[in-house]
Amino acid sequence: EDKVVQSPLSLVVHEGDTVTLNCSYEVTNFRSLLWYKQEKKAPTFLFMLTSSGIEKKSGRLSSILDKKELFSILNITATQTGDSAIYLCAVAGAGSYQLTFGKGTKLSVIP
Amino acid sequence: SQTIHQWPATLVQPVGSPLSLECTVEGTSNPNLYWYRQAAGRGLQLLFYSVGIGQISSEVPQNLSASRPQDRQFILSSKKLLLSDSGFYLCAWTVWDRGADEQFFGPGTRLTVL
Numbered sequence: 577e578d579k580v581v582q583s584p585l586s587l588v589v590h591e592g593d594t595v596t597l598n599c600s601y602e603v604t605n606f607r608s609l610l611w612y613k614q615e616k617k618a619p620t621f622l623f624m625l626t627s628s629g630i631e632k633k634s635g636r637l638s639s640i641l642d643k644k645e646l647f648s649i650l651n652i653t654a655t656q657t658g659d660s661a662i663y664l665c666a667v668a669g670a671g672s673y674q675l676t677f678g679k680g681t682k683l684s685v686i687p
Numbered sequence: 688s689q690t691i692h693q694w695p696a697t698l699v700q701p702v703g704s705p706l707s708l709e710c711t712v713e714g715t716s717n718p719n720l721y722w723y724r725q726a727a728g729r730g731l732q733l734l735f736y737s738v739g740i741g742q743i744s745s746e747v748p749q750n751l752s753a754s755r756p757q758d759r760q761f762i763l764s765s766k767k768l769l770l771s772d773s774g775f776y777l778c779a780w781t782v783w784d785r786g787a788d789e790q791f792f793g794p795g796t797r798l799t800v801l
Binding site for chain 1: 719728729730731733736738744746777781788789790791792793794795
């Protein structure tokens, strides 16, 4: 059974801090790992990491994938209050139509 | 561009009442469609997915059912709601030939069963 564990479950930081969110996984025939941001409603897609793309960056957000150690991290630099959200990690196995999600990390950025 | 709609946005139902939640996708053909439930502290739980009209795969045995009567329509139903059915229900879609990658989520329905 595929499994995703995220840590920490919640985190409170001050504006301007840098945070690192962790995601470890177990999946049969890994195909991709995805990060989502969920504010009040629907999760929105951030990054997808695969065997051919193990590092992604967009503005203050970046993510890397370690396929050997089976984990990924999401970094957010110079955090802003608008970064407050639940960050979800999910994995997909080859040939699967399903994503397996972790429970998420709730990030709170205070002024 | 593709859009996904869900309704209603919120719903309060008594225990034992029926349920029907609807999801529609615009701007794409033959999408893979998904129903998730998100309960507090439990993450996103996949309930059903569909790769085509009339094709439904169930991931969690329960008193819920799903149907896909049209290519871009996905319906979640129950004949009798339980208290444990409360939660945030999300519909999602992916491009048909890309498996589970990059799922795009609808706005969700918050269901409270009293």
